[in-house]
Amino acid sequence: xxxxxxxxxxxxxxxxFGGVQAISGLTFSVHNHELLSLIGPNGAGKTxxxxxxxxFLRPSSGRILYRGQIINGLKPYQIASLGLVRTFQKTSLFxxxxxxxxxxxxxxxxxxxxxWESLLALPRVAREEAxxxxxxxxxxxxxxxxxxxGGRAGALAYGEQRLLGVGIALxxxxxxxxxxxxxxxxxxxxxIRFMDMLQKIRQRGIxxxxxxxxxxxxxxxxxRVVVLNYGRLIADAIPDLIQKDPEVIRVYLGQEKKIx
Amino acid sequence: MKRAFxxxxxxxxxxxxxxxxxxxxxxxxxxxxxxxIASMSLNLLLGFTGQLSLGHVMFFGIGAYxxxxxxxxxxxxxxxxxxxxxxxxxxxxxxxxxxxxxxFFGWIVGKISFKVRGAYFVIVSLSFAxxxxxxxxxxxxxxxGPMALINIPPFAIDIPGIWQGKLYxxxxxxxxVLCAAGLSYVIIRRLVGSRAGRAMIALKENxxxxxxxxxxxxxxxxLASIVAGAIxxxxxxxxxxxxxxxxxxxxxxxxxxxxxxxxxxxxxxxxAGPIVGGLIFGFFPEFLRGNVPPEIQWIVYGGLMIAIVxxxxxxxxxxxxxxxxxxxxxxxxxxxxxKQAAVKD
Numbered sequence: 001x002x003x004x005x006x007x008x009x010x011x012x013x014x015x016x017f018g019g020v021q022a023i024s025g026l027t028f029s030v031h032n033h034e035l036l037s038l039i040g041p042n043g044a045g046k047t048x049x050x051x052x053x054x055x056f057l058r059p060s061s062g063r064i065l066y067r068g069q070i071i072n073g074l075k076p077y078q079i080a081s082l083g084l085v086r087t088f089q090k091t092s093l094f095x096x097x098x099x100x101x102x103x104x105x106x107x108x109x110x111x112x113x114x115x116w117e118s119l120l121a122l123p124r125v126a127r128e129e130a131x132x133x134x135x136x137x138x139x140x141x142x143x144x145x146x147x148x149x150g151g152r153a154g155a156l157a158y159g160e161q162r163l164l165g166v167g168i169a170l171x172x173x174x175x176x177x178x179x180x181x182x183x184x185x186x187x188x189x190x191x192i193r194f195m196d197m198l199q200k201i202r203q204r205g206i207x208x209x210x211x212x213x214x215x216x217x218x219x220x221x222x223x224r225v226v227v228l229n230y231g232r233l234i235a236d237a238i239p240d241l242i243q244k245d246p247e248v249i250r251v252y253l254g255q256e257k258k259i260x
Numbered sequence: 261m262k263r264a265f266x267x268x269x270x271x272x273x274x275x276x277x278x279x280x281x282x283x284x285x286x287x288x289x290x291x292x293x294x295x296x297i298a299s300m301s302l303n304l305l306l307g308f309t310g311q312l313s314l315g316h317v318m319f320f321g322i323g324a325y326x327x328x329x330x331x332x333x334x335x336x337x338x339x340x341x342x343x344x345x346x347x348x349x350x351x352x353x354x355x356x357x358x359x360x361x362x363x364f365f366g367w368i369v370g371k372i373s374f375k376v377r378g379a380y381f382v383i384v385s386l387s388f389a390x391x392x393x394x395x396x397x398x399x400x401x402x403x404x405g406p407m408a409l410i411n412i413p414p415f416a417i418d419i420p421g422i423w424q425g426k427l428y429x430x431x432x433x434x435x436x437v438l439c440a441a442g443l444s445y446v447i448i449r450r451l452v453g454s455r456a457g458r459a460m461i462a463l464k465e466n467x468x469x470x471x472x473x474x475x476x477x478x479x480x481x482x483l484a485s486i487v488a489g490a491i492x493x494x495x496x497x498x499x500x501x502x503x504x505x506x507x508x509x510x511x512x513x514x515x516x517x518x519x520x521x522x523x524x525x526x527x528x529x530x531x532a533g534p535i536v537g538g539l540i541f542g543f544f545p546e547f548l549r550g551n552v553p554p555e556i557q558w559i560v561y562g563g564l565m566i567a568i569v570x571x572x573x574x575x576x577x578x579x580x581x582x583x584x585x586x587x588x589x590x591x592x593x594x595x596x597x598x599k600q601a602a603v604k605d
Contacts, residue, residue, distance in 0.1 A: 075471070076468075077471045077472075077476045078476075080473055081474040085472065085473060087472075088468070092472075093466065094462060094466050095465065095466075097461065101461075104458060105461065105475075108458065108459055108473060108474060108475050109473065113454060113455050115451070115454065115455075115456040115483060118451065118453075118454030119450050119451060129454075169473065
């Protein structure tokens with residue numbers, strides 16, 4: 001076994017919407033180079049947990065640490081600039097501009113030019129812009145949209161839009177990328193292609209936190225699975241054990257019956 | 261091709277005073293130019309960050325008043341014994357002061373809009389402009405209120421020992437405005453084509469996604485507001501020194517509306533949009549004035565506006581780009597089919 005360093009620690013967080021306890025006492029962690037899946041029935045609090053980690057929501061108690069640094073209370077852009085980048089469940093793109101420009105915007109964190117340098121059109125700005133364009137093209141072909149760079153993002157097919165969403169997040173150079181139901185709306189072929197891409201993302205040394213409903217995919221790609229139900233953690237184990245866990249089976253099938 | 265087109269444009273603009281003849285047209289061109297500069301600055305906010313600044317004229321007024329006051333000299337009294345007396349400064353000092361002050365107000369507006377977007381930003385900016393108009397109207401000891409600031413000196417060139425002169429009249433002012441417009445265009449173009457500009461477009465298109473990939477949208481909104489404020493302040497300053505008299509009406513809401521019309525009709529979010537829109541709505545009323553009875557003028561003006569918005573909702577420049585693309589594609593298709601036919605023969 002390699003020594004495990006944790007990347008993300010979620011410690012005992014709770015989130016309340018008015019009288020509804022969306023999440024209570026949730027604790028889990030993501031290790032370096034790991035692919036962790038977060039699953040659970042609808043309304044279990046998966047997306048809420050995502051929003052809390054990425055700074056779009058504030059937990060009412062508990063701590064979230066990224067590389068040992070407390071990040072709850074930081075703004076979303078600050079969390080992203082630490083290298084913790086998310087995608088959205090509903091497709092979220094810059095729809096009215098081209099695919100290429102979408103990825104170029106995603107490279108914001110990578111670009112170094114200051115605004116006054118751009119105003120003076122220093123030579124290094126032009127050099128950097130050329131480098132950014134190459135990089136954007138590289139990312140577009142990485143997510144398999146090689147021929148679509150010039151088209152409007154909003155005009156892509158649904159599955160392609162999801163790929164572009166991942167491409168934008170990758171452009172922000174995450175160490176941990178959080179994918180919120182990335183294959184929803186994809187057909188089986190596209191899903192298989194997406195699973196290949198997840199492996200390629202991992203080869204780049206990027207850890208992944210995945211929320212997904214497609215169980216076949218979750219069980220195939222995950223190193224470890226965390227199960228939520230009504231905002232509580234009910235299981236945290238490797239996929240094989242999760243599939244046999246009676247509590248998980250009960251939650252998903254609603255009855256304490258024997259599963260053949 | 262593109263270079264030739266730009267060259268032709270520049271040649272027309274630079275030679276305009278030679279062939280325009282009647283100085284009245286030159287006067288209209290100067291006023292149009294000043295409004296084009298202001299519209300370009302509005303377009304930076306409206307077209308690129310997506311924030312409608314309905315009080316944009318405040319920057320114009322601030323630029324005009326600061327520039328005029330600094331070049332006329334002023335006295336600020338604090339209580340009975342302390343007063344700040346500023347003697348008249350050279351016009352270029354006033355010009356820079358106007359730009360700086362408007363940029364500073366741009367910073368304040370940007371900061372205030374820290375949490376307010378959309379409709380709230382509209383209200384904040386609108387109230388700001390109205391408050392400033394009331395200040396200009398009522399702070400009579402400083403601004404002369406409704407009596408207006410008069411005898412504002414024109415731009416002057418002062419090279420000690422060699423030449424010195426005041427740039428009265430239309431021809432020098434035309435070139436000053438042309439240079440200022442060129443400068444503003446270059447600044448905005450470089451800004452929106454850079455990392456900062458992409459961040460602004462990201463804010464306009466999808467704020468949640470922008471923040472999720474690490475863009476501090478507030479920072480770029482403030483930056484856009486400062487640059488837009490400063491450029492609009494420059495337009496106000498040019499106006500003050502060209503006309504020579506300003507009153508609190510420079511804060512009038514109708515000027516903001518004029519700028520918005522120019523931007524929307526020309527095509528918001530495009531670099532050429534405010535220029536095209538500005539040229540049309542700067543010269544068109546003058547053209548009507550000469551050819552159509554007055555009661556018809558406003559009907560034609562309004563009708564044209566409705567027609568353009570209905571037929572070209574994105575504005576003139578994007579529509580033309582679209583036509584051009586279609587034409588080029590058709591030409592390319594025809595060319596390749598002709599080639600194929602030739603091969604067959």
